[in-house]
Amino acid sequence: MSYPPQPASLSAGNAVYQLLKQQIVSLELPPGTALSEKEMSTAFQVSRTPVRESFVRLAQEGLLVVLPQRGTRVSLIDPELVEEARFMREQLERAVIRLACESFPDDKLEQLEDNLHRQHESIERHDGKEMFELDEAFHRILFEGCRKQGTWNVIQQMNAHLNRSRMLWLSLDPGWDSLARQHQEMVDAIRRKDSDYADNIMHEHLSLIISNLSVLQDRHPDYFK
Amino acid sequence: MSYPPQPASLSAGNAVYQLLKQQIVSLELPPGTALSEKEMSTAFQVSRTPVRESFVRLAQEGLLVVLPQRGTRVSLIDPELVEEARFMREQLERAVIRLACESFPDDKLEQLEDNLHRQHESIERHDGKEMFELDEAFHRILFEGCRKQGTWNVIQQMNAHLNRSRMLWLSLDPGWDSLARQHQEMVDAIRRKDSDYADNIMHEHLSLIISNLSVLQDRHPDYFK
DNA sequence: ACTACCATACTTGTATGGTAGTATGGTACT
DNA sequence: AGTACCATACTACCATACAAGTATGGTAGT
Numbered sequence: 346m347s348y349p350p351q352p353a354s355l356s357a358g359n360a361v362y363q364l365l366k367q368q369i370v371s372l373e374l375p376p377g378t379a380l381s382e383k384e385m386s387t388a389f390q391v392s393r394t395p396v397r398e399s400f401v402r403l404a405q406e407g408l409l410v411v412l413p414q415r416g417t418r419v420s421l422i423d424p425e426l427v428e429e430a431r432f433m434r435e436q437l438e439r440a441v442i443r444l445a446c447e448s449f450p451d452d453k454l455e456q457l458e459d460n461l462h463r464q465h466e467s468i469e470r471h472d473g474k475e476m477f478e479l480d481e482a483f484h485r486i487l488f489e490g491c492r493k494q495g496t497w498n499v500i501q502q503m504n505a506h507l508n509r510s511r512m513l514w515l516s517l518d519p520g521w522d523s524l525a526r527q528h529q530e531m532v533d534a535i536r537r538k539d540s541d542y543a544d545n546i547m548h549e550h551l552s553l554i555i556s557n558l559s560v561l562q563d564r565h566p567d568y569f570k
Numbered sequence: 571m572s573y574p575p576q577p578a579s580l581s582a583g584n585a586v587y588q589l590l591k592q593q594i595v596s597l598e599l600p601p602g603t604a605l606s607e608k609e610m611s612t613a614f615q616v617s618r619t620p621v622r623e624s625f626v627r628l629a630q631e632g633l634l635v636v637l638p639q640r641g642t643r644v645s646l647i648d649p650e651l652v653e654e655a656r657f658m659r660e661q662l663e664r665a666v667i668r669l670a671c672e673s674f675p676d677d678k679l680e681q682l683e684d685n686l687h688r689q690h691e692s693i694e695r696h697d698g699k700e701m702f703e704l705d706e707a708f709h710r711i712l713f714e715g716c717r718k719q720g721t722w723n724v725i726q727q728m729n730a731h732l733n734r735s736r737m738l739w740l741s742l743d744p745g746w747d748s749l750a751r752q753h754q755e756m757v758d759a760i761r762r763k764d765s766d767y768a769d770n771i772m773h774e775h776l777s778l779i780i781s782n783l784s785v786l787q788d789r790h791p792d793y794f795k
Numbered sequence: 796a797c798t799a800c801c802a803t804a805c806t807t808g809t810a811t812g813g814t815a816g817t818a819t820g821g822t823a824c825t
Numbered sequence: 826a827g828t829a830c831c832a833t834a835c836t837a838c839c840a841t842a843c844a845a846g847t848a849t850g851g852t853a854g855t
Contacts, residue, residue: 386810394810395810397837429720433662495650499724
């Protein structure tokens, strides 16, 4: 395995961490993949120290499983964690969008509108990956607008597991149309300050988001715990 | 997936991590304290490597702030993060106790009762520290009973910030009586399967938990951001 | 007195050698 | 053939040395 030279904008350890995390969540490194400090250090052209640092951080997030003196593997997707992540997001996002209906800064509302615009463009181009990122950004902006940035950051930890499942789902039918339509309705509801309606939409939205986990388990049994 | 028979709690790195975290949350290492890898390595009689590992993990949790080539400090308590942690716990715990009112395993209910018993004992002995731990355990058992262990674990990350504030509060009036009474009412509500009542109690409970943050800020201005 | 400079003693970041535990494959023995 | 044993090649873990950036205090020059 070989990787391009590092961007080196940040420290080596940080760069390795971000690259590894991106590759794990995007399933370029599938669940169960065996890694090793030495292997990655040669691949990234750095020493074992920054690699080890990354391993520690990723293990803390549950994306790697380190077995002392035995090896390190990309963690299998735990269906219980996926459902918990969905549950967690539902509770917090429903509460947040209710806050948004009470007050929401104009600049953030513009960001949402701009995001919606680009969602439509991505769907027309059938660009699933970009739509995925726009979807994430949309929800992050919601939290930012309610000054719940820290909450969103913590959610990301669970979200890493949820997102690996959603990544699998990309090859099936992501149903971006309905999801984007719900995003639009959320923005409308925030403008109307219609808390109950927004809450309902968000409830449906986060039920749709990963409705068919068992299908994925059947198609990729070796990826799941 | 199979885990090693003994989790790496005996590894030097893990030991340092747990000790440091405990000392930070308990305020034995007050916010703003300057640390250094070298200093801690001599203190713990290990090399810099495991110490550095701990620093990386604690920095990821926001308990340490690492300034490259400059130094490392125990993070100041961020009032916004404290409020966010409270907000997050409120949303999730209200949802969880509603689940508990629908179904809750008997053995976990027994654990709650046992916990309540020991809460009363701790209060009589005026043992604030133990009461603090029992309080934490009580809520953890709630999550475990609803199979939301992973959610509780993620909450802990934000909770570290909230708990440092609560630790300051210990020297004032923690109001353990009211809190313990609310715990009792929660268990009763779960037995009666009275979701709405349980929800209300939890709502009040998590409002009480850190009602007077500004008082703490006045008493310890150097601890806060 | 004031300022620019610099040696020095810090700090974190990185590289590397060595240690101990583990999986594996081959071999001698039963 | 089957089994116990052992050399070997891994692994993560830890200690240590070095590199590079930064704060600090002293000093020489103005």
